[in-house]
Amino acid sequence: MAKVVIMPKFGMTMTEGTLTTWDKKEGDKIEVGELLFQVETDKLSNDVEACDAGIVRKLLVKEGDIIECLKPVAIIAGADEDISSLLNEVSEGIESEEQSNIKVPEKKIEEIKSENIKSGRVKASPLAKKMALKKNIDITLVEGTGPQGRITTEDVEKYIENSKNKPEVSPVASKALENNYAEKRVPMSGMRKVISARMLESCATSPTVTFNIKIDTTSLKKIRNALKDVCKVTYTDLIVKIVSKVLLQYPLLNCSVDGNELILRNFVNMGIAVALDDGLMVPVIKYANEKGLEEISRSIKELAQKAKDKTISVDELKGGTFTITNIGMYGIESFSPIINQPEVAILGVNKITETPVVENGEIVIKPLMNFSLTADHRAVDGSVAAEFLAKLKVYIEKPEMLFL
CATH class of the missing domain: 4.10.320.10 (E3-binding domain)
Structure with a gap:
């Protein structure tokens, strides 16, 4: 029986999507679960699989078209099935299936x-x-x-x-x-196109400054070890918990710019950058400032896995107010992260380096982590960014201060 394929709705806030690539052409056989087309939204790139088996009899839209959710995009039917009445229902003015099959392009x-x-x-x-x-x-x-x-x-x-x-x-x-040396052009994936557009938009929108500070992580390590039998937390989990609290004291780093107005917030939706094989996603932990460490840790793991499995929803990628990106595991000691619009700041987390420091007149080895804060100078002056990092240093080195 002939079936109409529609533009899926990946989240409650999604209203339309760009059909970037058809993975099947008219006349191709398709099985349930095979990739049919790819969809791109402002935050997400998704593969769409066939729910029905048959022949791709008609593609109703072109690559690059922006389609409203739940609107028809294709028809799958049997090879000899009459779909003329179905064509008339879904789209006026489309050539009949018989006519389109008569037109065979000349071979080049x-x-x-x-x-x-x-x-x-x-x-x-x-x-x-x-x-x-x-x-x-x-x-x-x-x-x-x-x-x-x-x-x-x-x-x-x-x-x-x-x-x-x-x-x-x-x-x-x-x-x-x-040696057969050669250049090769390959098209960007849908996700890479989104990342490319967003990075250009961010650089064009925000006049940025990056601030670096080294912080002793001895206390964080003690907390990790103390909790390992109860909850296996990471440095990222601990940093999210602490940063979420500090941001409430520095709302300018947690705001966004709208024309000549600043949108200030008394809550923190923390974005966590997740590296994928073909790009990057930033899932958002909603109201992170209210969550306990165990819940934050569980949320980060679940959202990261969804991102890697490509089962994450659009809603889970929206609404961020501040972002943390950790690339310390790659041995990076300092970098200038790019702001995730429409936020005004992003915190880069680097590797921990065993460093000799002077303490009470003696040289001791401390595990220092470099933090790189990129801020939008439209909303955040250097003094505010510096005060934020200084306060962050106090709470990371003495996390018991959070209880005061």
């Missing part, structure tokens, strides 16, 4: 030539073959412009003339050819 000359080479045959006039043989030319390299890609004497002459005009190949170029 390059495709015909490729077929001929694979089959061991070359379409060329006898005179063209004789000329190529006399000039010691591989006729399969000549592009034919005659009927159905047939090679003419004019084609051979043009090939000879073009060869004369080619510059001599340098030793470096010869080496590159010998």
Whole structure:
């Protein structure tokens, strides 16, 4: 039975999506669970699988079209099933299925030539073959412009003339050819396109400054060890808990800019950057300032896994007020993270380095972690950013201060 495929709704706030790529074309067979198309929203890129098996009989929209949620995008039916009435229902003015199947595009000359080479045959006039043989030319390299890609004497002459005009190949170029060195263009994935657009938007929107500070993580390590039998928490879990509390004392770092107004908040929705094989997502822990450490730890793990499995919803990626990105596990000691719009600040977490420091007149080794805060200077002055980091240092080095 013929089925209409619709634009899915991935979250309560989603109203439309951009169909970026068709993974099947009209006439292709498709099974349940096979990838049919890809959808991109302002926060998410999703693969859409077929819920029904059959033949892709009609694609109702083009790649790049913006489609409202629940609107028809394709029809899947049996190979010989009549879908004309269904076509009339879903879209006016679409050519009947029979008409669209009659139109077969002409093969390109390059495709015909490729077929001929694979089959061991070359379409060329006898005179063209004789000329190529006399000039010691591989006729399969000549592009034919005659009927159905047939090679003419004019084609051979043009090939000879073009060869004369080619510059001599340098030793470096010869080496590159010998080793098959080559450039290759590959299209960006839907997720990479979203990331690219968002990064450009952020750099164009926010005049930023990055501030760095080293903080002793001895106390964080003690807390981790003390809790490991109850709840296995990470440094990120602990930092989220502490930063969520400190932000309430510095609302300018937790605000957003709207024209000539600042939107201030008395709550923290903490975004956590999650690296994926093909990009990056920032799930959001809503009202992180109210959550306990165990709940924060569980939320981070669950959202990160959803992001990696591509089962995360649009709603779980929206509403962030501040973001933390941790790349310390890669050995990075300092970087300038890019703000996740429309937020005004992002905190980069770097590796812990065992560092000699002077304490009470003696040299001791301390586990220091560098924090990199990027802030939007429209809302956050240097003094405010510095005070925030100084307070963060106090609470990380003496977390018992949070209870005061």
